[in-house]
Amino acid sequence: MATGQLFSRNTQALFYNYKQLPIQRMLDFDFLCGRETPSVAGIINPGAEGFQKLFFGQEEIAIPVHSSVEAACGAHPIADVFINFASFRSAAASSMAALKQPTIRVVAIIAEGVPEADTKQLIAFARANNKVVIGPATVGGVQAGAFKIGDTAGTIDNIIQCKLYRPGSVGFVSKSGGMSNELYNTIARVTDGIYEGIAIGGDVFPGSTLSDHVLRFNHIPQVKMMVVLGELGGRDEYSLVEALKQGRVQKPVVAWVSGTCARLFKSEVQFGHAGAKSGGELESAQAKNQALKEAGAVVPTSYEALEGAIKETFEKLVEEGKISSVPEVKPPPIPEDLNSAIKSGKVRAPTHIISTISDDRGEEPCYAGVPMSTIVEQGYGVGDVISLLWFKRSLPRYCTQFIEICIMLCADHGPCVSGAHNTIVTARAGKDLVSSLVSGSECLRVRGGDEKEGHPCTWNWTQDQERGQQRSESRATAKVRTHAFPICEIHGICSSS
Numbered sequence: 136m137a138t139g140q141l142f143s144r145n146t147q148a149l150f151y152n153y154k155q156l157p158i159q160r161m162l163d164f165d166f167l168c169g170r171e172t173p174s175v176a177g178i179i180n181p182g183a184e185g186f187q188k189l190f191f192g193q194e195e196i197a198i199p200v201h202s203s204v205e206a207a208c209g210a211h212p213i214a215d216v217f218i219n220f221a222s223f224r225s226a227a228a229s230s231m232a233a234l235k236q237p238t239i240r241v242v243a244i245i246a247e248g249v250p251e252a253d254t255k256q257l258i259a260f261a262r263a264n265n266k267v268v269i270g271p272a273t274v275g276g277v278q279a280g281a282f283k284i285g286d287t288a289g290t291i292d293n294i295i296q297c298k299l300y301r302p303g304s305v306g307f308v309s310k311s312g313g314m315s316n317e318l319y320n321t322i323a324r325v326t327d328g329i330y331e332g333i334a335i336g337g338d339v340f341p342g343s344t345l346s347d348h349v350l351r352f353n354h355i356p357q358v359k360m361m362v363v364l365g366e367l368g369g370r371d372e373y374s375l376v377e378a379l380k381q382g383r384v385q386k387p388v389v390a391w392v393s394g395t396c397a398r399l400f401k402s403e404v405q406f407g408h409a410g411a412k413s414g415g416e417l418e419s420a421q422a423k424n425q426a427l428k429e430a431g432a433v434v435p436t437s438y439e440a441l442e443g444a445i446k447e448t449f450e451k452l453v454e455e456g457k458i459s460s461v462p463e464v465k466p467p468p469i470p471e472d473l474n475s476a477i478k479s480g481k482v483r484a485p486t487h488i489i490s491t492i493s494d495d496r497g498e499e500p501c502y503a504g505v506p507m508s509t510i511v512e513q514g515y516g517v518g519d520v521i522s523l524l525w526f527k528r529s530l531p532r533y534c535t536q537f538i539e540i541c542i543m544l545c546a547d548h549g550p551c552v553s554g555a556h557n558t559i560v561t562a563r564a565g566k567d568l569v570s571s572l573v574s575g576s577e578c579l580r581v582r583g584g585d586e587k588e589g590h591p592c593t594w595n596w597t598q599d600q601e602r603g604q605q606r607s608e609s610r611a612t613a614k615v616r617t618h619a620f621p622i623c624e625i626h627g628i629c630s631s632s
Contacts, residue, residue: 138350138354139351139354139355140278140331141216141240141241141276141278141331141351142241142278142282142331143281143282144168144170144280144282145172146278146282147175147213147215148161148214148216148218148284149177149178149204149207149211149214149218149233150175150177150178150179150218151178151218151219151220152180153200154285155187156286157286158178158187158189158198158285159189159190160283160291161173161175161284162174162175162189163469164277164282164288164294164300165191165282166191166192167300167466167467167469168280168281168301168466169280169467173196173198174282175189176199176211176213176214177198177199177201177207177211177214178198178199178207179202179204180200182202184200184201184202185200186200187200190472192467192469192470199211204217204233205232205236208236208239212238213238214239215239215240216239216240216243216284217230217236217239217242218243218245218284219233219243219245219246219270220245220246220285221246223246223247223248223250223271226244226245226246226249226271227249227253227254227257230244230268231256231260234257234268235260240266241266241268241269242257242266242267242269243268243269243273243284243285244268244269244272245271245272245275245285246270246272247272248271248272248338249272249338251339254271254342255340257342258342267342268343269284269333269334269336270336270338270341270342271338271342272336272338273312273334273336273337273341274286274287274312274316275334276332276333277299277319277329278302279298279299279300279301279329279330280299280301281302283299287315287334288315288316288319288332289316293316296323297320297322297329298323298328298329299323299328300464301328301461301464302328302329302461303322303326303328303329303461304326304327304328304357304358304452304461305322305326305327305329305330305359305360305361305362305449306329306330306331306349306352306358306360306362307319307329307331307332307362307364308332308334308335308345308348308349308361308362308363309333309363309364310335310337310365310366310371311334311337311364311366311393312337314364315332315364318332318362319332321441322362322445324442325442325443325445325446326360330357331352333348335347337366341371344375345363345365345371345372345375346371349361349363349375349378349388350378350383350384353383353386359387359452359457359458360386360389360448360449360452361386362388362389362390363390363427364392364393365390365393365423366392366393366394366406366420367392367393367394367395367397367406367419367423368406369418370417370418372390372392372423372427373426375390375430375432376426376429376430379427379430380430387433387451388427388432389432389441389445389448390424390427390432390433391424391434391435391438391441392420392423392427393420394406394420395421395424397419398421433447491527492523492524492527493524502523502524503523503524503529505523505529510523516539517538517539517542518530518536518537518538518539518542521538521542522535522538544556544559554575554576554578555575557575557578558571558572558574559571561574561575
């Protein structure tokens, strides 16, 4: 496990499996913190390349999209954080591919339900190569005023309330991502705020443990105290107990293990996380809280008392002169998206197109004042709809039928339909059947790939003179695509015409 802080104001990340909202939230956080460059260097979308447009403040930027982990790491060698939003089915393979890249130091796996055997392999590889895995089943982490992963800390309003736009003095680690958002707010109310916060994830085998991050916080000078939020199930908290007993943690630790209500149930209870299931007395919340208290951590009597314990510990450090006041800064306002601003009634935008034939302002769309339901109920055809859109009124049936005939005849479906069209026109002009067919056959041309042996249509005719003597014989051959109109169908059209 790496020591010291994981992120900085210059941290660059690669985002696997494009998700617009969490990426935009990361970029908004960057702008809020006053970063000069966006934290998302590139996006990995298997099988796709190009770029995605997003906003960095008021500026619209294009973030490159790569088709593979290797290509992205090669294009962005300074990006050392891999944020994996793949599903639980493919998260392990893509995470391992990232861990094998020499430029990647931290991998955050958002998906929950990753197979435990795969997770164990990721953990073993990461520890052997001094890399960090956050998750699976995590919301991520944040270093205040510097960098955050995906949806960590929620909306911009919550981030501002939690003062995450500038660094504080508290290191925080939790199993739960949702509760980490709650604790960010609690800590901001009674201290100078978070310096770094991590949610290790709620699966049975997290990539990194509570004690891993507490020991790491112990080596960060800016972190003056730690807050730990565990939960029943598993024995992760006992590694922290051992670290406290061995004197490896010199800074105050305020800890609470949630799930004390489990004893109220007659049978074993599975809480929200896969790992939140007590498998015995040692894995109960009460046993863990007692062990942490005996090891030297500040453990309140209940979750409600946790805020008071954090406040008391922080104020004691201030009195001892170990924490100096953090200057407050006013974060810049984040520009609001036009759609959300219009929806909230903050702005109004002029229309760019004015339609005089269609109207969608009522309960249902209308064409020239005729409701869509009427068009369906009355069985209007294409000609009827075109008469409403083009002529802005309902035309007589003979007119709409003529429009439909024109559309069918003029639709370009290749040379065979053009041949049929010419045949019909010639027949309508009063010519005989053979002349009409010859006229149509003039439109038939064999194109590349169209000629198929064994599918010719051939016909012969003989023109007799008044004296009954055969004067000439003509032959015409047309080779037609098998899926187009054969000549016999053209004959049928002509005879029906």
